[in-house]
Amino acid sequence: xxxxxxxxxxxxxxxxxxxxxxxxxxxxxxxxxxxxxxxxxxxxxxxxxxxxxxxxxxxxxxxxxxxxxxxxxxxxxxxxxxxxxxxxxxxxxxxxxxxxxxxxxxxxxxx
Amino acid sequence: xxxxxxxxxxxxxxxxxxxxxxxxxxxxxxxxxxxxxxxxxxxxxxxxxxxxxxxxxxxxxxxxxxxxxxxxxxxxxxxxxxxxxxxxxxxxxxxxxxxxxxxxxxxxxxxxxxxxxxxxxxxxxxxxxxxxxxxxxxxxxxxxxxxxxxxxxxxxxxxxxxxxxxxxxxxxxxxxxxxxxxxxxxxxxxxxxxxxxxxxxxxxxxxxxxxxxxxxxxxxxxxxxxxxxxxxxxxxxxxxxxxxxxxxxxxxxxxxxxxxxxxxxxxxxxxxxxxxxx
Numbered sequence: 001x002x003x004x005x006x007x008x009x010x011x012x013x014x015x016x017x018x019x020x021x022x023x024x025x026x027x028x029x030x031x032x033x034x035x036x037x038x039x040x041x042x043x044x045x046x047x048x049x050x051x052x053x054x055x056x057x058x059x060x061x062x063x064x065x066x067x068x069x070x071x072x073x074x075x076x077x078x079x080x081x082x083x084x085x086x087x088x089x090x091x092x093x094x095x096x097x098x099x100x101x102x103x104x105x106x107x108x109x110x111x
Numbered sequence: 112x113x114x115x116x117x118x119x120x121x122x123x124x125x126x127x128x129x130x131x132x133x134x135x136x137x138x139x140x141x142x143x144x145x146x147x148x149x150x151x152x153x154x155x156x157x158x159x160x161x162x163x164x165x166x167x168x169x170x171x172x173x174x175x176x177x178x179x180x181x182x183x184x185x186x187x188x189x190x191x192x193x194x195x196x197x198x199x200x201x202x203x204x205x206x207x208x209x210x211x212x213x214x215x216x217x218x219x220x221x222x223x224x225x226x227x228x229x230x231x232x233x234x235x236x237x238x239x240x241x242x243x244x245x246x247x248x249x250x251x252x253x254x255x256x257x258x259x260x261x262x263x264x265x266x267x268x269x270x271x272x273x274x275x276x277x278x279x280x281x282x283x284x285x286x287x288x289x290x291x292x293x294x295x296x297x298x299x300x301x302x303x304x305x306x307x308x309x310x311x312x313x314x315x316x317x318x319x320x321x322x323x324x325x326x327x328x329x330x331x332x333x334x335x336x337x338x339x340x341x342x343x344x345x346x347x348x349x350x351x352x353x354x355x356x357x358x359x360x361x362x363x364x365x366x367x368x369x370x371x372x373x374x375x376x377x378x379x380x381x382x383x384x385x386x387x388x389x
Contacts, residue, residue, distance in 0.1 A: 017361045020246050024331070027242045028368055031329040036228040041324060066324045095366075108364050109340065109348045 014105055021099045021108060025092060032088035037077060040070030044085040052078040114211040114230050115146040115169070117203055121176075121196035122153045126184065126375045129157050131217035134382045136167040138221045145227075148208050150174035150199065170208045174199050182305055185335035186376040187352065200266060200308045201285035204278055215268045218378060219371045222345050226268070226369065228327040233272035235281060235323040237264045237312065241330045244363045244370075245337060245351040253334075256310045257300045261317055265330055266308035267371050277322045284315040332371035333363075339377040342385055347372070 033044045041064050042048065052062075055074045062077070064070050102108055116139050120128035129151065136147045148170035151157065158165055165171075175196075182195035203214050211230050215221070229236055239262055241253060256263050271278040288295050288311045295314055296303070316323055333339070333349050340348040346366040353360055372378045 013359065013361055017363070020244075020361075020363055023246060024242070024244065024363070024365055024368075027329055027331070028365075031225060031368070032223075034225065034228070034327045036231045036327055039232040039234070041327065105362055108362055 017105050017108060018099070018102075022096070025095050025099060028095075029088055029092040032091060033085060035081060035084045037080060038070050038072060040064035040068055040072075041066055042070075042081065044081045044088070046085070049078070049082055049085060052081065113146075113209050115148060115207075115209040115213075116143065117148045117150065117207050117209070117212050117214045118217055119174070119197075119200060119214075120149060120151040120153065120217055121174075121199075122151075122156065123194040123196070125191065125193050127379060128217050129153055129161065130379060130382055130386075131375070133161055133164045133167060134385065135215070135217045135220060136164075139215075140167065142221045142224050143213075143227055145213070146170070146209070148172060150202075150206055152196075172206050172208075174202070174206060180305060184375060186374055187336060187338050187350075195305070197308055198289060198306060201282055201289055201311065204271065204273070204282035207273075210274065211270070211272045213268070213270045214266075216266075216371065218373065218375060219267050219369065220347075222366070222368045222370060223328075225328045226270075226326065229270040233275040235269070235271050235275065235277055236326045237266070237269040237316070237323050238326045238328075238330045239264050240325070241265065241332060244331060244333045244349060244365065245353070247353050248334070250334075256313050257302060260299045260301070261313050263309055264313045264316055264323070265371075266312045267330065267332075268326060268328075268369075269312070270326065277319070281315055281319060281322070284318060285311050288314055328369050330371060331365060331368050333373060335374040337363075338374055339372055339381050342381045 030043065035042045035044055043065055058074055060072055060074050061069050062072050118132045118135060120132040122128050132149055139145060139147055146169035147167060149168045150172045152175035154171050154173055157171065176198040178196050178198055180195050181192050183190050183192050203212065213226060213229055251258065254263060255261060289306060292306050299314055301310060333351065336352045338350040340350055346364060347370060349363045350360050351363045
C-alpha cells in the first residue's frame with residue numbers, strides 16, 4: 001500500500017477511536033445529569049436550572065422527563081439540581097481533558 | 112422496606128454464569144451496597160467451585176426450567192451453539208426476597224451508583240434507549256423486536272416494587288407470553304424461534320400501554336462481535352469490530368459506567384484474571 005495512504009488510514013483510525021471516546025464521554029455526562037426527585041426523573045440542563053431561578057413560591061410544579069407533573073421544594077430542588085449538574089460537568093471536563101491528550105490508539109488503553 | 116438486587120445464573124457446559132454472577136455481585140456490593148440474591152440451578156456447583164465467594168450472595172434461590180432451547184453464542188468472528196436457559200426471568204416477582212428489586216443480567220457490570228435512584232419510588236423501570244460502544248454498527252435488531260414491529264425494551268436491567276400492583280400484572284403477563292410464545296412471535300412478526308426476555312417484556316409493556324419509565328442510567332453495551340481486552344479496576348477496554356471499507360477493528364475504553372458485555376467468552380477470561388488477583 002502507498003505510504004501516504006497508509007498514513008492517512010492510520011490517522012483516520014485514530015480519529016475514529018478519538019471521536020468514539022468523546023461520544024461515549026458525552027453519553028456518560030448525560031447519564032450523570034439524571035436526577036430522581038420526589039418520584040420524578042429530571043435530566044438536569046442549564047435551562048432547567050435557569051427556569052428554577054424564576055420560581056417565586058416555596059413549592060412549585062415542574063414537568064419531568066416522563067411528562068409528569070412533580071411538586072418540588074423550590075430551594076431544595078434548585079440546590080440539588082445545581083450540585084448534580086456541577087458534579088457531572090466537572091467529571092466530564094476532567095475525563096475529556098484526559099482523552100484529548102492521548103495521541104495514539106494504544107494510549108486509550110492505558111490506565 | 113427492604114431492597115436488593117436479583118441475579119439469574121443458569122450454567123451450560125461452556126458458559127459459567129455463576130462466575131459472572133460472582134463478579135457482578137462484587138461490583139454491586141462495591142457501588143450499590145445492596146444485598147444480592149442469586150436464582151440458579153447450580154447451587155451445589157457454586158458451593159463446590161467457589162466456596163470463598165459464596166458469602167457474596169445474601170440469598171441463593173433454587174430456580175430451574177426444563178428447556179431444550181439452543182442459541183448461537185459468538186466470540187468475535189467465532190461462534191458455537193449452546194443451551195440457553197432464559198425462561199425464568201419472568202418469575203422474578205414470585206421468587207425475589209425483596210420488596211423493591213433491581214434485576215440485572217450477570218453480564219451487566221455496575222460501575223457507578225446511579226441505579227440507586229431507582230429505589231426512590233415504586234414505578235416499574237426499564238430502558239429502551241441504548242448506547243452502543245461501536246458507533247458504526249447501526250444494527251436495527253438491537254433497537255426493535257422486528258423490522259415492522261415495536262421498539263425493544265431491554266430486560267438486561269429492570270426495577271420493580273411489590274408495592275405497585277402493576278408489577279404483578281406485568282410479570283403474570285410475561286409468563287403468559289412465555290407459555291404461548293409460538294403465538295406471540297407470529298403476532299409480533301418476529302423472525303426468530305428463540306424465546307427472548309427482551310421481546311417478551313416489550314410485548315407485555317405494549318399490551319399494558321407502557322406503564323414503565325426509564326431507568327436512571329444509560330445502557331452502554333458491546334455485542335458478542337466485540338472482544339473485551341482487559342479490565343483495570345473500573346475501566347474496560349474493548350476491541351470493537353467494524354465492517355467499513357479499508358478500516359480495521361479499533362479499540363474503545365469506558366470507565367465508571369454500567370456496561371452490558373455480551374461476549375461471554377472474553378468476559379469469563381478477564382474475570383478469571385481479576386479473581387486470581389483478589
